[in-house]
Amino acid sequence: MVKKNWREFARNNVVTIMFIVVCAVCMMFSGYTPSYVMYELFGRLSRNAFIVLALIIPIVAGMGINFAITIGAMAAQIACILVLEWGLQGFGSFLAAAALTVPMAALFGFGIGKILNKMKGQEMIGGMILGYFANGLYQLLCLFIFDNIIPINNPNLTIKGSSGIANTIDLSKAGGMGGTLEKLWQLPVSQAVLVFALVIAAGLVIGHVRSHRKDAKKLGIQLGALAIVCVLMQLPVMKNLFSMVKVPMATFGIVALLCLFNVVLMRTRLGQQFRAVGQNRTVANAAGINVDKVRIIAITISTVLAGWGQLIFVQNLGAFQTYGAADQVGLYAGAAILVGGASVVRATNTQALLGTVLFHLMFILAPAAGKNLFGDAAIGEYFRVFMCYGVIALALVMHAWSSIAPKKKHHKATDKA
Amino acid sequence: MAAEYILEMKNITKRYGENKVLSDVSLKIRPGEIHALLGENGAGKSTLMNVLFGMPVIHATGGFEGEVLIDGQSTTIASPHDAMLKGIGMVHQEFMLLPGFTITENIKLNREITHPSLLSRVFGKNLETLDMAAMSQDARRALDSVGMSIDEYTLVKGLPVGYMQFVEIAREIDKTGVKLLVFDEPTAVLTESEAAQLLRVMKSIAQKGIAIIFITHRLDEVIEAADGVTILRDGKFVCETRTADTTVTQLAELMIGRKGESAFVTADPREFPEDTPVALKIRHLAVDMPGEQVKDVSLDIREGEIFGIGGLAGQGKVGIPNGIMGVYDSEGDVELFGEPVRLNDAHAALKSGMAMVSEDRRGVGLLLDESIEDNIVFNAMQVSGEFTKSLLGAKLKDSRKIREHANEMIRELDIRCFGAVQHTGTLSGGNQQKVCIARALTMNPKLIFVSEPTRGIDIGAKKLVLETLVKLNREKGMTVVMVSSELMELRSICDRIAIVAEGEVVDILPVNSSDADFGLAMSGIKPGSASGKEA
Numbered sequence: 020m021v022k023k024n025w026r027e028f029a030r031n032n033v034v035t036i037m038f039i040v041v042c043a044v045c046m047m048f049s050g051y052t053p054s055y056v057m058y059e060l061f062g063r064l065s066r067n068a069f070i071v072l073a074l075i076i077p078i079v080a081g082m083g084i085n086f087a088i089t090i091g092a093m094a095a096q097i098a099c100i101l102v103l104e105w106g107l108q109g110f111g112s113f114l115a116a117a118a119l120t121v122p123m124a125a126l127f128g129f130g131i132g133k134i135l136n137k138m139k140g141q142e143m144i145g146g147m148i149l150g151y152f153a154n155g156l157y158q159l160l161c162l163f164i165f166d167n168i169i170p171i172n173n174p175n176l177t178i179k180g181s182s183g184i185a186n187t188i189d190l191s192k193a194g195g196m197g198g199t200l201e202k203l204w205q206l207p208v209s210q211a212v213l214v215f216a217l218v219i220a221a222g223l224v225i226g227h228v229r230s231h232r233k234d235a236k237k238l239g240i241q242l243g244a245l246a247i248v249c250v251l252m253q254l255p256v257m258k259n260l261f262s263m264v265k266v267p268m269a270t271f272g273i274v275a276l277l278c279l280f281n282v283v284l285m286r287t288r289l290g291q292q293f294r295a296v297g298q299n300r301t302v303a304n305a306a307g308i309n310v311d312k313v314r315i316i317a318i319t320i321s322t323v324l325a326g327w328g329q330l331i332f333v334q335n336l337g338a339f340q341t342y343g344a345a346d347q348v349g350l351y352a353g354a355a356i357l358v359g360g361a362s363v364v365r366a367t368n369t370q371a372l373l374g375t376v377l378f379h380l381m382f383i384l385a386p387a388a389g390k391n392l393f394g395d396a397a398i399g400e401y402f403r404v405f406m407c408y409g410v411i412a413l414a415l416v417m418h419a420w421s422s423i424a425p426k427k428k429h430h431k432a433t434d435k436a
Numbered sequence: 437m438a439a440e441y442i443l444e445m446k447n448i449t450k451r452y453g454e455n456k457v458l459s460d461v462s463l464k465i466r467p468g469e470i471h472a473l474l475g476e477n478g479a480g481k482s483t484l485m486n487v488l489f490g491m492p493v494i495h496a497t498g499g500f501e502g503e504v505l506i507d508g509q510s511t512t513i514a515s516p517h518d519a520m521l522k523g524i525g526m527v528h529q530e531f532m533l534l535p536g537f538t539i540t541e542n543i544k545l546n547r548e549i550t551h552p553s554l555l556s557r558v559f560g561k562n563l564e565t566l567d568m569a570a571m572s573q574d575a576r577r578a579l580d581s582v583g584m585s586i587d588e589y590t591l592v593k594g595l596p597v598g599y600m601q602f603v604e605i606a607r608e609i610d611k612t613g614v615k616l617l618v619f620d621e622p623t624a625v626l627t628e629s630e631a632a633q634l635l636r637v638m639k640s641i642a643q644k645g646i647a648i649i650f651i652t653h654r655l656d657e658v659i660e661a662a663d664g665v666t667i668l669r670d671g672k673f674v675c676e677t678r679t680a681d682t683t684v685t686q687l688a689e690l691m692i693g694r695k696g697e698s699a700f701v702t703a704d705p706r707e708f709p710e711d712t713p714v715a716l717k718i719r720h721l722a723v724d725m726p727g728e729q730v731k732d733v734s735l736d737i738r739e740g741e742i743f744g745i746g747g748l749a750g751q752g753k754v755g756i757p758n759g760i761m762g763v764y765d766s767e768g769d770v771e772l773f774g775e776p777v778r779l780n781d782a783h784a785a786l787k788s789g790m791a792m793v794s795e796d797r798r799g800v801g802l803l804l805d806e807s808i809e810d811n812i813v814f815n816a817m818q819v820s821g822e823f824t825k826s827l828l829g830a831k832l833k834d835s836r837k838i839r840e841h842a843n844e845m846i847r848e849l850d851i852r853c854f855g856a857v858q859h860t861g862t863l864s865g866g867n868q869q870k871v872c873i874a875r876a877l878t879m880n881p882k883l884i885f886v887s888e889p890t891r892g893i894d895i896g897a898k899k900l901v902l903e904t905l906v907k908l909n910r911e912k913g914m915t916v917v918m919v920s921s922e923l924m925e926l927r928s929i930c931d932r933i934a935i936v937a938e939g940e941v942v943d944i945l946p947v948n949s950s951d952a953d954f955g956l957a958m959s960g961i962k963p964g965s966a967s968g969k970e971a
């Protein structure tokens with residue numbers, strides 16, 4: 020039976036396993052040192068993890084991957100443009116943009132939710148098409164309405180010698196928001212681990228004190244594991260591996276908060292409604308849950324979170340392409356979460372984070388490996404685009420497959436368990 | 437002052453388009469009473485309950501006429517949720533449970549117990565944290581009161597159907613302020629012992645003062661459990677009586693509206709000589725059907741026989757036809773009239789001259805969004821290309837022939853409908869079953885499997901179905917394999933009966949064996965072998 024369980028496990032995690040293999044192979048041929056890869060990886064993680072985590076709630080609520088997060092990203096970019104126009108500066112301008120993103124993204128999210136409720140069962144393709152449609156409106160706004168109807172006075176924002184918002188928005192000029200979140204507080208990995216471990220330990224202890232079922236053994240194991248990780252990170256090998264990494268504490272802190280939010284939310288009445296609606300709308304409805312409303316809330320939260328994710332992303336990079344930065348957001352985030360082992364009906368924090376790591380590891384390694392193997396970096400580039408779409412297609416096919424071909428397989432799995 | 441009736445439905449009339457499915461129906465329920473609602477398939481029982489619950493189908497099709505009074509107060513019930521708030525609960529015919537939730541989570545769905553949290557202080561009540569401990573205590577209490585000892589943290593996925601039924605009931609009685617519970621054919625999917633337990637539970641619920649409306653086709657249950665009875669026929673109110681004043685035969689007559697007809701079909705069992713050719717030869721069949729695993733079954737079914745397969749639910753009898761017909765994964769050797777049958781291939785099985793009436797009519801049985809006539813001819817058209825005509829080399833549907841055939845079937849099986857083009861999704865449960873049978877017969881099979889053919893159909897229809905099977909067998913020589921949980925039914929028309937337990941055939945018994953022998957066989961003990969279980 021052990022063998023069968025392994026096969027079951029492998030089948031359920033094809034994509035993840037395949038990615039680990041691909042990353043390992045690329046790593047061998049890339050010629051990068053591990054510490055450089057870690058440096059790149061941490062940079063990309065701090066930029067991308069948040070937006071991937073924003074996908075979890077709609078998946079749980081049975082709406083699949085929310086490709087409409089591109090619209091949340093657009094809201095964030097509009098907020099950036101407005102903040103720059105108003106001449107806000109530094110970290111304050113980041114906070115202002117974050118605050119400004121909320122009402123816009125929430126409004127868009129509400130609209131998306133309304134529309135998706137009219138096309139139940141087709142949310143994913145619907146979200147994607149809505150993304151394209153919104154892109155048209157966004158271009159109209161940036162090319163025509165801004166600067167022509169709503170005057171834009173900041174000359175850096177507009178196209179020189181013409182009207183409309185410029186192609187690139189620079190956030191890293193003196194006083195810009197670029198990198199301000201990262202610069203708040205940075206630590207080497209060995210110390211960053213200590214800080215996070217301390218916070219987690221405090222959380223665990225408080226949780227223990229307040230819970231009814233005092234499971235001291237479990238607490239001991241958890242604290243022990245934390246301590247071991249902390250000690251390991253102090254070893255010279257580890258210090259070497261992460262020698263180039265400076266952990267942006269605020270960014271990762273926010274990511275951690277979002278993970279916590281996802282967990283806590285699922286333990287609330289609303290979370291229970293998400294899960295119920297995700298499993299079966301008819302049953303949820305019969306229990307008196309307002310299915311449409313729950314779905315709208317899920318999409319709205321996701322869209323707002325995606326907006327913040329995009330904001331973190333652009334401030335980290337220090338600039339963004341006005342007309343292109345949001346396009347692929349949904350696709351990349353969707354692919355990343357799938358790589359982590361999520362499906363279009365199930366997703367967890369761990370899967371989102373693991374997926375982000377693997378997906379971006381491949382982004383880092385594939386071009387270099389391609390160059391070393393075939394003498395052409397473009398091959399690696401093709402490869403990663405191919406993988407990105409491939410992963411999504413595979414996930415969709417596997418989902419369709421497991422939902423037509425029987426519940427039988429399902430039952431088998433549970434029988435064995 | 438408490439009203440005499442907890443629920444009164446007065447002069448309810450409901451039309452679906454042109455068709456009046458309820459006319460001037462009245463129903464009165466006293467507090468703490470078990471009230472049976474009887475009627476043939478399509479009589480309008482489910483529709484009346486849909487009206488009571490304010491189901492969306494009712495509002496979407498123009499509402500209804502009449503008045504509903506709860507506790508003597510005239511009310512309008514806008515939605516099922518509204519009904520719940522007014523103290524009316526429903527144990528559904530198809531299960532309304534979430535498989536990925538635990539029993540506790542299902543029982544407390546949308547009525548979770550919570551306590552305030554950081555999030556809820558900011559964002560409101562919906563973000564209060566669940567109090568699982570308190571929820572499971574409530575669930576435990578509800579489960580105990582329906583006599584279920586199962587752990588309240590078990591996932592619903594994979595529970596036997598009988599358990600799910602009881603979880604549904606536990607959920608309804610956990611609701612505070614329930615005054616009235618509706619059970620729509622709850623015993624159809626239960627084993628005999630589970631059904632008996634259900635009746636006990638119903639009585640104890642009623643003792644607490646909660647009234648129960650009980651829809652069933654099993655008249656003996658009515659006599660045993662109910663206090664009052666209301667009978668509908670063709671959407672019209674026939675009568676209301678106390679159970680103490682009536683008998684099964686009387687009830688049957690009132691439902692059908694004819695007198696003196698026996699509700700039972702009997703066909704004399706025949707002895708087949710040893711050298712009768714074998715129609716279906718099964719060797720070491722194993723079928724992987726969840727909940728109905730077949731481990732190792734070998735049988736010889738003779739040509740021209742009506743062969744019964746019985747046994748308790750969950751023991752594997754239903755797996756046998758499903759395995760042979762390619763619905764579930766199977767292994768073993770099967771020969772039909774000497775020709776090997778390819779397993780795990782539904783098309784090949786149909787093509788070889790077998791047909792099946794499935795027990796799962798909503799799952800694999802019917803295309804609910806298609807018309808009756810299309811459903812009836814679907815398999816015949818797909819498998820053997822009947823009911824088509826060639827036009828310039830292309831095969832087209834022969835609509836005229838289809839219609840003729842469908843009308844004939846509707847007449848022969850007495851399918852209660854508004855015509856051959858009505859969608860099967862809008863038929864009553866029992867009439868859907870008849871459409872399944874019509875479709876299997878349309879294949880002109882040499883051998884027909886009927887799996888639980890009379891589940892959920894009324895006594896009149898039951899008689900009709902059994903008569904049809906006997907007629908086909910005697911007149912056309914069709915071999916019939918009937919799988920059923922109801923021993924009575926098997927004994928009434930079969931020539932021999934195999935009893936299955938734990939995925940294996942315990943014994944093949946003649947129809948006139950004693951009840952004791954059947955009972956022993958069902959519990960896995962071969963009658964006459966004192967040494968016990970060794971089949």
Ligand SMILES: Nc1ncnc2c1ncn2[C@@H]1O[C@H](COP(=O)(O)OP(=O)(O)OP(=O)(O)O)[C@@H](O)[C@H]1O
Nearest residue numbers: 452457477478479480481482483862863864865866
């Ligand atoms: N949505 C609908 N549209 C049109 N006709 C319908 C619809 N639902 C039910 N009917 C018709 O209403 C009639 C009564 O059906 P109903 O389901 O109430 O019968 P029932 O008494 O519950 O029968 P059963 O015992 O077979 O479940 C049937 O003739 C059916 O075809």
Ligand SMILES: [Mg+2]
Nearest residue numbers: 481482864865
């Ligand atoms: Mg019904």
